[in-house]
Amino acid sequence: MNNAEQQFLKELDDKLWKSADRLRNNLDAANYKHVVLGVIFLKYVSDAFEERQQELRELFTRNNGDDNIYYMPRDDYSSDEEYQKAVSAELELHEYYQEKNVFWVPREARWHFLKTTAAQAIGSVIGHDENGNALKLRSIAWLLDNALEAIETYKIAGKLANPKLKGVLPRIGRYEVENHNLTELINKFSDTSFSNPVYNGEKLNLHSKDILGHVYEYFLGQFALAEGKQGGQYYTPKSIVTLIVEMLEPYKGRVYDPAMGAGGFFVSNDKFIEAHADEKHYKAAEQKKHISVYGQESNPTTWKLAAMNMAIRGIDFNFGKKNADSFLDDQHPDLRADYVMANPPFNIKDWWHARLEGDVRWQYGTPPKGNANFAWMQHMLHHLNDTGSMALLLANGSMSSNTNNEGEIRKSLVDADLVECMVALPGQLFTNTQIPACIWLLTKDKKNGFSLDKRKVDRRGKFLFIDARNLGFMKDRVLRDFAPEDLEKIVQAFHRWQQDDNYEDIKGFCYAATLEDIKKHDYVLTPGRYVGAAEQVEDAEPFSEKIARLSSQLKEQFEKSGRLEAEITKNLTELGYDA
Template identity: 75%
Template sequence: MNAAEQKFLKELDDKLWSAADKLRANLDAANYKHVVLGLIFLKYVSDAFEERQRQLRALFQFDREDNIYYLPRDDFDSDADYQEALEEELEVLDYYREANVFWVPKAARWRTLKEKAVLPVGSVLWQDEQGNDVKLRSVSWLIDNALEEIEKSNAKLKGILNRISQYQLENDKLLGLINTFSDTSFTRPVQDGEELNLHSKDILGHVYEYFLGQFALAEGKQGGQYYTPKSIVTLITEMLEPYSGRVFDPAMGSGGFFVSSDRFIEEHAKEQHYDPAEQRKHISVYGQESNPTTWRLAAMNMAIRGIDFNFGKKNADSFLDDQHPDLRADFVMANPPFNMKDWWSESLADDARWQYGTPPKGNANFAWLQHMLHHLAPTGSMALLLANGSMSSNTSGEGDIRRRLVEEDLVECMVALPGQLFTNTQIPACIWFLTKDKANGVVFDEKKRDRRGELLFIDARNCGYMKDRVLRDFDSEDIARIADTFHAWQRGEGYEDVPGFCKAASLDEIEKHDFVLTPGRYVGAPEQEDDGEPFAEKMARLTGQLREQFAESDRLEAEIKRNLGGLGYEL
């Protein structure tokens, strides 16, 4: 992002958080997040809906007969009749669904909330379908009614949106939030008079991530625990290429991998001149999450993007309460918590998922890996982020599990990542890529080569750039270089080992390294540029330079001693 975009997001974060933080005096941090996130959701879906309405209004009044949205003014007796017909046409649901815009009923639109929230309690708001007066009970009731109307119109969100009346907030507190949020826009971002190239859904995703981190800090938890750097999500998606099939994330957080997959599908559809909406029909999304807030956010994230999803009946622990026991996914992607200690239960002792060895009770890394393998289809591929220790540790049987995975020829590629990628941990990380079918896998309609007995190592520790003083990131060129290397190796088209960066190793080579999978052991050192000077001559020249520098050092030391002696000091 450029400076203007960064400034816009920073000011938006500060403004929304400042308004939300005023609720702290009235509510516990664990509760007020539901109020704030619910209102942000309502504001976003209303903004997106109204943006589509503005587009439609312009299209309907665009006086050309070949315009499919054309509503001829001449067909009506008066301007009043025409405007009435226009407003009625703007309420046709299909116009919004065709543009993948979330449908928002009138009672749930932000304009309704803002207009009705200022009315005295007991005021008549509208009439229901039976013709009865609906009266304002409180601002929290008005918001809950909006959330209920959203759920009625979007069945996938039933039971997802938290009602806020239970928190018994005063009307003026909620009215203050509504007024502050009203001054923001998710659809027409402008900074210092400059219209920004920020997509509304990405702004919402950024706000969600920021708020989740802030809420975690307010609750005394570690901030930033919920999400993966966008560039790493993009890298994994670009490498796996989930064009079609079942996509699964058993530690999904707020759904970042699914959002990235959707973007990937959209970009690929444009390149191939396909209809993105049609291409989305070939993808089914499955997820699981234990945290109730992020489980709900993930569902909201999918709904506003028009992505069909199945996140189970509830938030639940992936190990103890698997919400998709029979799922065999074509693509599995996850960033589970690193080195998770408190995960074991005796009920897991003889679990069918531990096909390659029982994971240690004090570290869930290989539990996550085997859980994902268990849910992988016979021709499926998967990727997961793990701490670097997973590549070499022999603690509590981890080395034996890793050896079994290699011997069974399940590991396809290992990518070592640079440090300082994550906001919440300095633990170095790597990406494991595994597949159950190295013989004849398929990328969309393109055949991969037979890769049995071979494993690709990529050392990306020197890739990326420092985005600020503490955080490193990948740019599009880094992502393309790594993904293109992986695909060239998979397809046997133009791949070559690059010292210091990538190496295709045989299983025999890996066995010689005791099944340690650290890329640095295999890729070697980068080639040094040949300057044309013979080694013997260069060594003689450098030795001569060093001799001269030592002599100069001795001379300077003697000079300093002489000067100190003249001042009455001795060394």
């Protein structure tokens, strides 16, 4: 995005967040996110519907000389009134929206209706039911819930119009938000141009889907910060997600996340394809058709957040029939993915069940019953096809622990030549834990990886270690983040090792190891053991001269401190204080 687009989105984020943040007077973050995200979703589906409707109206009414199969000639109707009625009726046919993957939005869920109705007095008649009985506005929460219910349950020819959304959308009435707060939220979203936006007189190349998708993602991040530990269960920091996607480069194929949270990896993958369209000479919209998204999530609320996130992004998805435990109720038992990406919860203790004894997934050793780290890894490997690659975030202990069979599992993975790269991350990256983390990158084929147009060097029997603990910056007093140049440094090191015969190590940062190297370290995979110490820049100033210079500076500072102390004492005495 250019500077104008970035600034537009930043100011939009601030404005909408300040409006939404007022709800915190009445609700905690874990609850008010559902209210705000529900409103964002209604705005998105309505905008997308209206954009398609405007496109169709132009197709119906304009004879531009092209082969326009949609064109409805005015001469076929006896009057303008009859013609406009025919056009309006045609605009309400579900098929026109379905063919463009646009959700069907019933009249009572369209944004114009919501906005105008929210401005009316409570108790006003806003329509009639199918039996002709008057419908009265009970509350603004009821109005929004009625819209969400309609989108989920509306049927055409006896079939759900939006089957992907069944049981997914939140309900707002349960949180007892005051009418004026919800009306203000609706008005804030109404006075922002999501279609054809302009910033400082410049028309922006941003569509409604792009803007509302960005807003949804921004709000997820803000809610995660507000919720702290609980928020980390559904949100992985954006820079870490971006890092993993950029390293794996999933251009096409089946992408799977067994602990998907709100679906951040899928969104980042979607952006990755768009960002590299020009570089790889393909059309992003066409390339996205070659990606299939599969996910699973045990938390019912988070499962719904992910489905809404995909819907807003226009990403087709398969998240199983329900929220479910990935170990005990695998929603994709036959899936063999090309890419697997995940940030499973670290060091889960209470995960084991007797039914998991002897499970086919434990090909490299039975995971300890008191820690699920290697269970997640083997579950992901089980779902990886014969040329697939994967990445997952785990606690640092997974790289070195030898307790409860973990060391033997790690040895089996290394000996099977599945481990491709280990990345040690800096601390304080996550909102929900201070546990240091690492990235495991594994692949089933180090000779011929699955890619769009990428040549890979034969790296069988070779392993890359990257120590990124010194990268990043403190974005506030508690959280660390990666700058774009940090991400680029890590990604480039990995891709150089994968693709360049002339790859060279960088002391203190990356090292290409052999199986013999790893054996010498007893199969411990901590990058710091392999990369060595960074080369220090030699100090040209002689030691004796440096000591003399620093001593002189210190003497000056002491003298200055003494003068300041005397001046303060004098001023306090003049004011009548005993210094």
